[in-house]
Amino acid sequence: MIEFENVTKYYKEQVGLENVSVSIKMGDFVFLVGPSGAGKSTFVKLMLKELEADSGVIRFGDMEVGNLSNREIPLLRRGIGIVFQDFRLLPKKTAFENVAFAMEIVRSTKRTIKRQVPQVLDLVGIPDKGDKYPHELSAGEQQRVAVARAIVNNPTVLIADEPTGNLDPDTAWGIMRVLERINNRGTTVIMVTHAKEIVDRMNKRVIAIENGHIIRDDVGSYGYKESQKCVPEEGAFGNYGD
Amino acid sequence: MGISIICAFREGAKQLFRNKGMSLASIFSIVAMMLILGVFFSFIVNLDVAMEAAKQDYDTVQVFLLETTDKEAAARMVKDLNDMDEVIKARYISKEEALIAWKVQWGESGYLLESLEENPLPNAIEIDVATLEGADAVVQKVKTFSGIEDILYYKDTVEKLISITKSVKIATLVMMIFLIAVSVVVVTNTIKLTVNSRGKEIEIMKYVGATNWFIRGPFLLEGIFIGLISALIAFGIVSLIYSKAMGLVGAEILLIVGIPMVPVKYLAFNLAIIFIALGISVGASGSIISMRKYLDT
Numbered sequence: 001m002i003e004f005e006n007v008t009k010y011y012k013e014q015v016g017l018e019n020v021s022v023s024i025k026m027g028d029f030v031f032l033v034g035p036s037g038a039g040k041s042t043f044v045k046l047m048l049k050e051l052e053a054d055s056g057v058i059r060f061g062d063m064e065v066g067n068l069s070n071r072e073i074p075l076l077r078r079g080i081g082i083v084f085q086d087f088r089l090l091p092k093k094t095a096f097e098n099v100a101f102a103m104e105i106v107r108s109t110k111r112t113i114k115r116q117v118p119q120v121l122d123l124v125g126i127p128d129k130g131d132k133y134p135h136e137l138s139a140g141e142q143q144r145v146a147v148a149r150a151i152v153n154n155p156t157v158l159i160a161d162e163p164t165g166n167l168d169p170d171t172a173w174g175i176m177r178v179l180e181r182i183n184n185r186g187t188t189v190i191m192v193t194h195a196k197e198i199v200d201r202m203n204k205r206v207i208a209i210e211n212g213h214i215i216r217d218d219v220g221s222y223g224y225k226e227s228q229k230c231v232p233e234e235g236a237f238g239n240y241g242d
Numbered sequence: 243m244g245i246s247i248i249c250a251f252r253e254g255a256k257q258l259f260r261n262k263g264m265s266l267a268s269i270f271s272i273v274a275m276m277l278i279l280g281v282f283f284s285f286i287v288n289l290d291v292a293m294e295a296a297k298q299d300y301d302t303v304q305v306f307l308l309e310t311t312d313k314e315a316a317a318r319m320v321k322d323l324n325d326m327d328e329v330i331k332a333r334y335i336s337k338e339e340a341l342i343a344w345k346v347q348w349g350e351s352g353y354l355l356e357s358l359e360e361n362p363l364p365n366a367i368e369i370d371v372a373t374l375e376g377a378d379a380v381v382q383k384v385k386t387f388s389g390i391e392d393i394l395y396y397k398d399t400v401e402k403l404i405s406i407t408k409s410v411k412i413a414t415l416v417m418m419i420f421l422i423a424v425s426v427v428v429v430t431n432t433i434k435l436t437v438n439s440r441g442k443e444i445e446i447m448k449y450v451g452a453t454n455w456f457i458r459g460p461f462l463l464e465g466i467f468i469g470l471i472s473a474l475i476a477f478g479i480v481s482l483i484y485s486k487a488m489g490l491v492g493a494e495i496l497l498i499v500g501i502p503m504v505p506v507k508y509l510a511f512n513l514a515i516i517f518i519a520l521g522i523s524v525g526a527s528g529s530i531i532s533m534r535k536y537l538d539t
Contacts, residue, residue, distance in 0.1 A: 078451030
């Protein structure tokens with residue numbers, strides 16, 4: 001269970017989130033939508049404790065995020081996998097190594113790594129790309145590696161921050177199917193996105209944030225009028241990793 | 243755990259070589275710092291040893307007796323002095339004994355003294371005092387005796403020497419602190435370059451839940467390597483310079499000051515420990531400082 005209770009976060013002059021309360025059950029698939037600067041990134045950063053809330057309580061399982069000491073932050077983050085719009089793979093490591101890297105960090109043994117990485121690569125649909133370097137992979141394949149890296153340590157939650165932002169529609173659907181597969185295995189998926197078509201077709205729970213407030217929270221479509229200003233997030237174009 | 247330490251060591255060494263230019267710059271600056279330190283350290287150690295020797299030489303009070311003072315009177319004085327707490331030992335030295343000692347001191351040139359028609363030396367009492375401070379009381383006591391020609395003691399000289407040594411030490415310390423700060427800054431900048439070039443990797447490590455120490459490890463080792471290598475180089479150079487200097491001026495110094503230079507062997511051990519400790523701490527603190535920005539959250 002992820003719970004935000006009256007969470008408020010201000011930046012110097014701007015509102016990040018204001019008095020937001022929401023709860024996400026384990027195993028859910030949730031879209032987080034809204035215009036740029038609405039508070040989606042703030043939401044994600046607060047969950048990862050990259051930012052500190054000004055007030056309110058954030059719970060992740062039985063952890064109270066705000067009370068975690070700096071030493072405990074890594075433990076929180078091990079429970080959360082994260083995928084970015086720009087993949088963020090290490091260019092000098094192969095797909096296999098990029099995924100294994102996440103396992104080395106939590107001190108997995110070589111044997112576990114050898115067993116688990118191929119399984120995860122298989123799950124994300126690129127079982128035969130382990131020895132390829134990021135620049136040898138298509139954008140969609142790179143994002144699959146990033147997803148594999150995010151889930152290899154079996155986090156309870158996967159946060160996907162605009163995972164399809166740099167992908168063409170077909171490739172994007174490929175990624176969505178991967179995310180759905182992961183969700184079906186029991187992992188909670190929170191996806192931040194602008195992609196209206198995807199949200200509409202997936203028919204999952206949608207939390208819409210605007211000006212730091214949740215303006216809508218129900219199952220169904222994107223429901224966010226295109227007439228309102230919808231600027232792509234910074235770096236949305238042409239940033240295909242290294 | 244064992245594997246990860248080896249792994250971290252390998253990473254640290256790898257980084258060092260990838261960053262050859264800047265690593266060299268750091269090593270140079272630490273070595274330079276250590277050379278200055280080493281020279282001053284050798285100087286201070288020698289000064290200290292000389293001071294100790296001087297103190298030992300000078301914590302005696304010499305009392306010269308008038309010709310008219312007879313042996314019995316002198317013996318009474320010696321007894322009185324030996325009763326004082328400040329006195330370790332007082333003893334009577336006849337002019338004959340003094341002359342023999344003088345001859346011995348002159349060594350080969352001692353024969354020159356043979357030509358003296360009569361012994362020019364006075365009878366004397368030599369008093370070893372426990373502390374330099376106690377010398378004053380002893381001198382006051384001696385002044386109450388009659389039949390004294392002169393009192394010789396070096397409290398002022400020794401005190402002056404001690405205060406000079408102290409100032410030299412303080413000056414060196416201040417300079418050292420400054421030099422160490424400079425080295426830390428240089429090392430910090432070197433490692434910052436590596437850290438920045440691996441910023442992306444560090445970010446990913448953090449997202450995946452790496453602990454700060456896991457991330458810091460390789461960079462810390464890089465810093466420690468830099469410090470260690472510098473320490474070894476500096477140690478080699480300083481030992482070499484010192485032994486050369488000893489061969490060159492050691493004999494003269496012994497002649498002029500009357501105290502031999504501290505042997506390389508004794509100095510080297512302390513120098514090695516100081517350099518290694520300093521190198522490691524400068525390197526480690528440099529890398530920890532340079533990573534602060536990345537490990538805030």
